[in-house]
Amino acid sequence: MSAKTANGMTANGMTVGSATTEVSVVTGMTKAEPGGRRGETRQRLYLAAVDLIAEQGFTATTVDAIAERAGVAKGTVFYNFGSKEALFAGLLGHGIQRLTDALAEAAQATPADRPGSRVATLDAIVLAQLRFFDEYGPFARVLLAEMWRTAWQEAIVRLREDALGVYERVLDEAVAAGELREGLDTGTAATAIFGMVLTVAIERRALHPDRPLDEVHATLTELIHGRISGTADPR
C-alpha cells in the first residue's frame, strides 16, 4: 500500500540516454527527459494521473490523490506543472507524441513498393495501435473520453494531424497507387479505423484480457480490407 516502489519503470528498463536536462530558452522550463530527477518525478506523476483519471475522470480526480499515488508531495505537483490542467495537458501531449511515434514507426517499417503493400502497411499500423493501447490501457480510456472535449483543443489538434495523419497519409498513398478506390474519403476512413481500433483495444483490456492480440488484429484486418464478406452483393 505504501508508495516506496519508485523506480519500478513500467516495462522496458532501458535507460534513455545521457539525460542532459536541457533548458528551453523559450519557456524557461527544463526539458527534463526521463533520466533526470525532475523527469522521473514527472513520469511518475503522469503515470499516477492517467491511472486515476482513467478510472474517475479528470474533475473527480484530486491533486492530492495523484500526488499520493505518485509517492510525491502535493507541492511537487505544482512546482512541476503549475496547475492540474497543465499536468493533464502535458500528459495528453506526451501520450499523443508516443502514439504518433509508434504509428509512424510501423508505417515506415513496412516497405512500400510491392503491389498491395500500402494495405499491408495499414495492417501494420493497426497492429501498432493495438499494441500501444494494450500497453497503455489507461491512456486509451482517457483519450477516448477526452478526444472530443473542446477543453484540450491543442492536444486534440495534434492527435488529428499527427496520429490520425499517419493513417490518412497511408490511405492517400494507397489511393494514389490504385490499391484503393479513387475518391475514397480518406479523412473519414482514417477516423473510422482509428476509432474502431481504439474501441476494440479498450474492450479487450476490460473484458477479454487474455484473448491473444493477434486474433483481434486478424479480425480487424479482415474487417478493413473486406476479406470479411467473401460474397458481398447487396442490392
Add this chain to the structure above:
Amino acid sequence: MSAKTANGMTANGMTVGSATTEVSVVTGMTKAEPGGRRGETRQRLYLAAVDLIAEQGFTATTVDAIAERAGVAKGTVFYNFGSKEALFAGLLGHGIQRLTDALAEAAQATPADRPGSRVATLDAIVLAQLRFFDEYGPFARVLLAEMWRTAWQEAIVRLREDALGVYERVLDEAVAAGELREGLDTGTAATAIFGMVLTVAIERRALHPDRPLDEVHATLTELIHGRISGTADPR
C-alpha cells in the same frame, strides 16, 4: 435578487392535458409518462444534463447548472431523481433504450432471405446508428466518454447486451448463412463496427456538420464489406 417570485412558472403556460400520472404500487413512484407534468420535467432535465455533461463531463457539471438550464429549481432535481448519479444513470438507461430500439427497428425493417441480405441489414443498422447519433450528438459524446467507466456498469451491460447485441446477432446470422467467413469473432467485430460508427458520427458533428450523412455512410459500408480494397493481396 430577492426570493419573492415563486409562481413564475417558467416558459410554457399551457396546462399539460389529462396527465393520468398513475402510481406504481411497487415503487410508490409515479410512472410519469412523457405527457404528465413530472415526465416533462424529467425530460427537460435529461436534455439539459446531457448537453452539459457532453461539454464538461459528469463531475464538472453541477446540479445547479443542470437545473438552471432546464428552467427548474435545484430541489426539483433531487425531488425527481434523488441524486445526481441517479439522474445520470436514468439518462444513460433512457438513451441506450432508444438507441437499441432504433438499431433493432433497422434490423427488422430489412427482409432477410435473399443472398447477401444479412450484410445489407448490417448496412441498414450502421445507417440507423449514424442517424441516431447525428440527432442525439451530445448523447453520443457522453456514451463514448463513459462507456468504459466502471461506475455505470448496469447501463453498460445493457448497452453491450442490447445495442451491441443487435449487431452481433446479425453478424452471427450472416455467418450461419454463409455470407461471412466461418469462425469470425462476431463479438469483436460488433464492437469494432459500433465503435467505428460512434467515432465517425461524433467527428462529423464536431468537424464537418454539413457533410451529407449518406456520404459518410457510404464510406463506412465500403470499409466494412471490403469494397475498399479491390486489389488486396498482402503477402
Add this chain to the structure above:
DNA sequence: GCTTTTGTACCGACTGGTCAGTTCAAAGCG
C-alpha cells in the same frame, strides 16, 4: 356549492464538506 384536507410537484436559501491552489521553512540532491 363551498370550504377543508390531502398529495404531488416544485422552490431556493442554507449547510457541511471538499478541493485547487498558496505559502514557506526546512531538508535533499547533483
Add this chain to the structure above:
DNA sequence: CGCTTTGAACTGACCAGTCGGTACAAAAGC
C-alpha cells in the same frame, strides 16, 4: 551552491444534498 522536493497548514471558492416552505388540483366533508 542552486535546483528540486517535502510537509503541513491555510484560504477561498464551489457544490451535493437538505429542508421548511409554497402552489395547486382533486377529493372529501359539510
